[in-house]
Amino acid sequence: MSDRFELFLTCPKGLEGLLIEEAVGLGLEEAREHTSAVRGMADMETAYRLCLWSRLANRVLLVLKRFPMKDAEDLYHGVLDIEWADHMVPDGTLAVEFSGHGSGIDNTHFGALKVKDAIVDKLRTPTGERPSIDKINPDLRIHLRLDRGEAILSLDLSGHSLHQRGYRLQQGAAPLKENLAAAILIRAGWPRIAAEGGALTDPMCGVGTFLVEGAMIAADMAPNLNRELWGFTTWLGHVPALWKKLHSEATERAAIGMNKPPLWVRGYEADPRLIQPARNNIERAGLSHWIKVYQGEVGTFEPRPDQNQKGLVICNPPYGERLGDEASLLYLYQNLGERLRQACMGWEAAVFTGAPDLGKRMGIRSHKQYSFWNGALPCKLLLIKVNPDQFVTGERRTPEQRQAEREQAAYDQAPTEPVERQYNKNGNPIKPAPAPVVEQARLSEGGQMFANRLQKNLKLLGKWAKREGVDCYRVYDADMPEYSMAIDLYHDWVHVQEYVAPKSIDPEKASARMFDALAAIPQALNVDKSRVVVKRRERQSGTKQYERQSAQGKFTEVSEGGVKLLVNLTDYLDTGLFLDHRPMRMRIQKEAAGKRFLNLYCYTATASVHAAKGGARSTTSVDLSKTYLDWARRNFSLNGFSDKNRLEQGDVMAWLEASRDEFDMIFIDPPTFSNSKRMEGIFDVQRDHVQLLDLAMARLAPGGVLYFSNNFRKFQLEDNLSERYAVEEISDKTIDPDFARNAKIHRAWKITAR
Known part of the structure; x- marks a missing residue:
């Protein structure tokens, strides 16, 4: 065989530039960059060195042959032409990987x-011995790459991918591959910082990949020093003496590095379930005396070992894919930026993110950005020098923002209710508590205007709300058109529903405004960031709004009009309590004394609980969902009501047709549309409301009252109903001040017998 070989080094997309620098440094000659690969020439010693020392490559492929290929026959004969007896024994094991297409091969x-057939046919002995397939640990792993009519046949010297160092047997939900983590560290300047004795910390360390890769770089430890099985281990062209020499040199270098005083390398992780897996990985890498991992939130981590120590803060924050992630991720990035400003002055920072817009919310400018790919996801590496010159204190205003600011100022100068002066027992006036202060430096100008509006509304x-005994109400409903969302307070929680912007709005601008608003909400409403829940409200069809979005199962107790109710802010699009129907519930409570109350499409039966609170003789609540009836049962129990309150599961129309009971008060708030599998046919409120009301009125006792409402904006009550019943629209009487800006949120009618 030749003393020089052509090598292909494969790598993740985006690492080619770094890999070619590394490979040339390790001895690769005539190096050229390809997509997700580097090509060059080397002797066997360099090939081994690349296997042992490359922190960035996935595989080291030794090219055996290149040949033109027009069809499958050319492929077979090109592979058959190799002297395979020089590479493996006849009864050895084999694995073949094929990439590319064309030349009649699309599969x-x-x-x-x-390829396998050609190798087996070449090695088959007269006695029938032949290679067998082993895809896990073969004696020889062959790779053929088809590139524009040329077949490149290679031997994989690596075996398993080189990113699998062997220390990470336990990992978190979305870990970075080890070679990608090493590339990020190199781009962030960690080799230079480590050489200067700098520290390394990861405030979201997960199972410790950045920490281990960083410590191996600092300790001059070959990334694959502890690997036992290689693609060349049983290759007949393997030179054991040469490999042993290189491995011994690497072992000696690692020993020298590990005997140096260890650098300060620390990780912090909020999830307690990941602490032990991280420590196990660190121990397997042999770096327990270098790396320490602690449990802690981003907002509390302390990266400085002492006032004079400097170094690198590196992290890979989560990107977010679930409903409501926007708020938690925004605050996570804000907390990270705050900790960098407070505790890492003079340090360098590297934030690897798949959501670069969130990176802008840290309040610190990056001086460099690099593009990477994490699998199929495009990502950015933001490099930051933590010093006051890089801190963001505001943003330039666009003409549109200046106009919005003028409109906001006019609104803020509008008269408000007079302040009620209070006095202490000595007769001296008590100064009112100061309103929540919005930190100007933390908000964009648009965010500041939004905060001002929220504070005005809250005031x-x-x-x-305090006067009415209500601790859950709407504080904002798309008051400023460019900030299109509804914001509800539920005691000390904030529930945000983002209305999807129309297609005419630039998605990037809509996203930026959403983040502006989320940044302003905790400050303006004086709530903890962890108590802000975000959902996206799109045009609904069927029962989508009732479908489970999450499974946290966390309920919060709220109150209105002396009634305690349970809401779930995370698991469904709606919370279990329709705030706009509060006046109707209060009306029912006031009128329910001694009456038999029927609640159709009861949802979580909040109106029924109000009726029970008002002294109803009995309540009956009907809904198709067992989940919501169980929720209703908890609402009754929370208020001490259990007897006289029936919960009926069933299709309302069918239930009404079968019922012979009489009721003194009936409340109906049907869905706009329903096609549940548990009911016959489809319910459409516009089409079916006459039949629904006729069935319900048949169950109404003499002198009774039926309240009917719905939220379908285009709904029209059938005219001929007024010929049979006394019908009065009471919509304007069922809108509280928190929905005054959205008077069309629902329509309501009072219906009685003539």
Whole structure:
């Protein structure tokens, strides 16, 4: 065989530039960059060195042959032409990988099969011995790459991918591959910082990949020093003496590095379930005396070992894919930026993110950005020098923002309710508690305007809510068109529903405004960031709004009009309590004394609980969902009601047709549309409301009252109903101040017998 070989080094997309620098440094000659690969020439010693020392490559492929290929027959004969007896024994094991297409081969499995057949036919002995397939640990791993009519046949010297160092047997939900983590560290300047004695910390360390890769770089430890099985281990062209020499040199270098005073390398992780897996990985890497991992939130981590120590803060924050992630991720990035400003002055930071817009919310500018790929996800590496010159204190205003600011100022100058002066026992006036202060430096100008609006609304509505005994109400409903969302307070929680922007709005601008608003909400409403829940409200069809979105199962107790109710802010699009129907519930409570009350499409039966609170003789609540009836049962129990309150599971129309009971008060708030599998046919409120009301009125006792409402904006009550019943629209009487801006949130009618 030749003393020089052509090598292909494969790598993740985006690492080619770093890999070619590394490979040339390790001895690769005539190096050229390809997509997800580097090509060059080397002797066997360099090939071994690349296997042992490359922190960035996935595989080291030794090219055996290149040949033109027009069809499957060319492929077979090109592979057959190799002297395979120089590479493996006849009864050895084999694995074949095939990439590319064309030349009559569009199926990689078929291409791999043709390569395997050629090798087996070449090595088959007269006695029938032949290689067998072993896809896990073969004696020889062959790779054929088809590139524009040329077949490149290679021997994989690596075996398993080089990113699998062997220390990470336990991992978190979305870990970085080890070679990608090493590339990020190199781009962030960690080799330079480590050489200067700098520290390394990861405030979201997960199972410790950044920490281990960083410590191996600092200790001059070959990343694959502890690997036992290689692609060349049983290759007949393997030179054991040469490999032993290189491995011994690497072992000696690691020993020298590990005997140096260890650098300060620390990790912090909020999830307690990941602490032990991280420590186990660190121990397997032999770096327990270098790396320490602690449990702690991002907002509390302390990266400085002492006032004079400097170094690198590196992290890979989560990107977010679930409903409501926007708020938690925004606050996570804000907390990270705050900790960098407070505790890491003079340090360098590297934030690897798949959501670069969130990176802008840290309040610190990056001086460099690099593009990477984490699998199929495009990502950015933001490099930051933590010093006051890089801190963000505001943003330039666009003409649109200046106009919005003028409109906001006019609104803020509008008269408000007079302040009620209070006095202490000595007769001296008590100074009112100061309103929550919005930190100007933390918000964009748009965010500041939004915060001002929220504070104005809170001041107006808070007094009304306290007077009415309500601790859950709407504080904002798309008041400023460019911030299109509804914001509800539930005691000390905030529930945000983002209305999806129309297609005419630039998605990037809509996203930026959403983040502006989320940044302003905790400060303006004086709530903890962890108590902000975000959902996206789109045009609904069927029962989508009732479908489970999450499974946290966390309920929060709220109150209105002396009634305690349970809401779930995370698991469904709606919370279990329709705030806009509060006036109707209060009306029912006031009128329910001694009456038999029927609640159709009861949802979580909040109106029934109000009726029971008002002294109803009995309540009957009907809904198709067992989940919501169980919820209703908990609402009754929370208020001490159990007897006289029936919960009926069933299709309302069918239930009404079968019922012969009489009721003195009936409340109906049907869905706009329903096609549940548990009911016959489809319910459409516009089409079916006459039949629904006729069935319900048949169950109404003499002198009774039926309240009917719905939220379908285009709904029209059938005219001929007024010929049979006394019908009065009471919509304007069922809107509280918190929905005054959205008077069309629902319509309501009072219906009685003539």
